[in-house]
Amino acid sequence: MDLIDIGANLTHESFRHDFDQVLQRAAGQGVSRLVVTGASLQGSVDALALARQRPGVLFATAGVHPHHAVDYDDTTDARLRELATQAEVVAVGETGLDYHRNYSPRDIQLAVFERQLAIAVDLHMPVFLHQRDAHDDFIALLRSVRDRLPAAVVHCFTDNGEALRHYLDLDCHIGITGWICDERRGTHLRELVKLIPADRLMLETDSPYLLPRTVKPPPAHRRNEPMFLKHICEEVARDRGEDAAAVAAASTRTAELFFRLERAG
Structure with a gap:
């Protein structure tokens, strides 16, 4: 089984003491490549640094999460544009809207989301997206630029069937995490995951x-750590009524095409 974790927050401080072992455990469970999420300017710089330490294994995104939108300025925008041109950076993001926490005012979130979408349009790069409790504003802004983006993934999808249909209608990819394993709040995903075409489904831990x-x-x-991606894959396969190896192969190929990664081996 060859898996790609499309969303791992490996710059998080909890990984500092055993980073090498985390990657070794992941490889032992078939996770051969990982995309390190950039969720702030410094986090994006750090994600790129990690990717450069492990060429061909780690890749990075560059973006500012809506929680940190209030810190976004012209300097941030210029630095993200510079980071996004680096070979190891495979998508713009994590960017989007989060009205659940509102750590940044909504009008600022919208403006910052629009600026990062513009980076992706200008550089013809995929986007790695976050949305929580903000679907209407999110889909309206995404729809306005979707035909100018090469690809878009709604990372850590947790929403309802209507939202899923909207995303699929826009030819978006969907990232599924261990949220699907949560009997308190993720059981609806066990039905919805059956509706995602194989060439639009990707897997992630969000560790x-x-x-x-x-x-x-x-x-x-x-x-959580990337080694548990295999467990998520097996759960998704069971819900879809498919073989886990087939889900792994399809999601990996989809991730390779989405992020323009060289095929393993």
């Missing part, structure tokens, strides 16, 4: 967050 609740026994530290 160190969202430890799959069906991992037994759970790790004592409760930290």
Whole structure:
């Protein structure tokens, strides 16, 4: 089984003490390549640095999460544009809207999302997107530029069937995480994941967050890590009524095409 984790927050401080071991455990479970999420300017710089340390294994995104939109300025925009031109950076983001927390005012989130979409349009790059409790504004802005973007993935999809249909109608890819394993709030995804075409489905851990609740026994530290992508793949395969190896192969090929990665081997 060859898997690609399209969203791993490996710059998180919880990985500093055992980073090499985290990658070794991931490889032992078939996770051969990982995309390190950039969610702030410094986080994007750090994600690129990690990708350069592990060429062909780690890749990076460059973007500013809506939580940090209030910190976005012209200097940030210029630096993101510079980062996005680097060979190891495979998408613009994580960017989008988050009205659940509203750590940044909504009008600022919208303006910053629009600026990052403009970077992707100008550089003809895929976008790595975040949306929570902001679907109407999010889909309206995305729809206005979708025909000028080469590709878009709604990362960590947790929304409802209507939102999924909107995204698929815009030819977006969908990232599924261990949220699907959460019996408290993710059970609806077990039905919705059946509706995602194989060439639009990608898998991610969003580690160190969202430890799959069906991992037994759970790790004592409760930290999610890329090695659990195989578990997510198996859960998704069961829900889709497909073989896990087939889901792994399809999602990996989809990720290779989306992020323009060289084929493993």
